[in-house]
Amino acid sequence: MIEQQLALYLVMGSQNCKHDPVETLEKAIQGGVTFFQFREKGLGSKIGKEKIELGIRLKEVCHQYDVPFIVNDDLELVNELDADGLHIGQKDGDMKKMKDSLKSYQMLGVSTHNLDEALEAKNLGADYIGVGPMFNTLTKDDIEEVNGPIVIEEIREQLPNVPLVGIGGIKHHNASQVIEAGANGVAVISDITQAESVKEATERLVGKVIRL
Ligand SMILES: Cc1ncc(COP(=O)(O)OP(=O)(O)O)c(N)n1
Numbered sequence: 001m002i003e004q005q006l007a008l009y010l011v012m013g014s015q016n017c018k019h020d021p022v023e024t025l026e027k028a029i030q031g032g033v034t035f036f037q038f039r040e041k042g043l044g045s046k047i048g049k050e051k052i053e054l055g056i057r058l059k060e061v062c063h064q065y066d067v068p069f070i071v072n073d074d075l076e077l078v079n080e081l082d083a084d085g086l087h088i089g090q091k092d093g094d095m096k097k098m099k100d101s102l103k104s105y106q107m108l109g110v111s112t113h114n115l116d117e118a119l120e121a122k123n124l125g126a127d128y129i130g131v132g133p134m135f136n137t138l139t140k141d142d143i144e145e146v147n148g149p150i151v152i153e154e155i156r157e158q159l160p161n162v163p164l165v166g167i168g169g170i171k172h173h174n175a176s177q178v179i180e181a182g183a184n185g186v187a188v189i190s191d192i193t194q195a196e197s198v199k200e201a202t203e204r205l206v207g208k209v210i211r212l
């Protein structure tokens, strides 16, 4: 189930959006987004009450279309919004503690950059693993080295059944490389959030990630 849901994963905060964030999410879901992460972070992002209010509206949109609503980094916000899960990176705290703090219906996603981190994340009970950066990106300024879809191939060889998603610099013209390497899906920010037509940009990506 989660393997199919990960097909087209939108990661987004208001700071990423060319248009209104709630509209952006709705159009993206109508275009084919299947999984969502609220990542309100960095320059221009909302904080405090405004962040919570935006989270509430984005979760409503997700649930209207049966799309899981995941929160980036912040366990407190997961609880406040009763999100469907938490996504954490290697520097976001004790993975085991985070996993244990979640409710049984909440998923844990973990960011990794190589096979060793993926094996550790799997052992600690990650429900899915993000791998990146696949390609160069200007969206996140503290990215690790770009090693490309080959890292997905290495992880897939050792972990044939783990739900995997690639992230970083993924656009409609390179998304199929990530899927062919063995990912269940791609996670995207700017190719969708910066598009003039969010729905059309999403539809272009769908064509590259759905296995026929
Ligand atoms: C699906 C997915 N994969 C990777 C990341 C990156 O997480 P992290 O390294 O913790 O960086 P931030 O996103 O917190 O800046 C992600 N968010 N989602």
Ligand SMILES: Cc1ncsc1CCOP(=O)(O)O
Residues within 6 Å of the ligand: 011, 132, 133, 136, 137, 138, 139, 140, 143, 167, 168, 169, 170, 187, 188, 189, 190, 191
């Ligand atoms: C959150 C994150 N984690 C690794 S790269 C990245 C940014 C992805 O953004 P884009 O899809 O615009 O390259």
Ligand SMILES: [Mg+2]
Residues within 6 Å of the ligand: 072, 073, 087, 088, 089, 092
């Ligand atoms: Mg993080």
